[in-house]
Amino acid sequence: MDNKDNCTNCKYRHTPRIICQECGSKNTISYYDGPVLIIKCKNCNWSVAGASFYSPCELDREPKYQVKIAKEITEKNDILVISRSCGINILEVKSCLEKDKVLPNKFPLDKIIKLYKTFNEMNIDIEVLPDLTYSKIGECKKWME
Numbered sequence: 001m002d003n004k005d006n007c008t009n010c011k012y013r014h015t016p017r018i019i020c021q022e023c024g025s026k027n028t029i030s031y032y033d034g035p036v037l038i039i040k041c042k043n044c045n046w047s048v049a050g051a052s053f054y055s056p057c058e059l060d061r062e063p064k065y066q067v068k069i070a071k072e073i074t075e076k077n078d079i080l081v082i083s084r085s086c087g088i089n090i091l092e093v094k095s096c097l098e099k100d101k102v103l104p105n106k107f108p109l110d111k112i113i114k115l116y117k118t119f120n121e122m123n124i125d126i127e128v129l130p131d132l133t134y135s136k137i138g139e140c141k142k143w144m145e
């Protein structure tokens, strides 16, 4: 297991509880509008837009993740899905499947998550290389649509 978990500090997991700077009430709501933290007081209607926050999962934009197909693929349609969703031609997909099953393309995190969902729907098991250091990415509000 990787000891670094990028989901621990994800802003989409816990929005901070903030005391109203106007009336001191704890009865505030806070939420993110994009990267900006908005705080509103239910007691006195004070509101403020805080600084910009970015979570590790939002900053992870480097195309560094690869897909490893983790099961035997025999269906033509599965090969098509892999080819289309990863942008690799069919012959190349076939030759990958005969070798180590690691697809040549490198993808950023957001694309890897989309691929994960696509393959999951098709019952194609994949592994992501290197391991994702996001234990809760499946629950992250940023990625749920």
Ligand SMILES: [Zn+2]
Binding pocket: 007, 010, 011, 012, 055, 057, 058, 137, 140, 141, 142
């Ligand atoms: Zn996150």
Ligand SMILES: [Zn+2]
Binding pocket: 020, 021, 022, 023, 024, 025, 041, 042, 043, 044, 045, 046
């Ligand atoms: Zn207030």
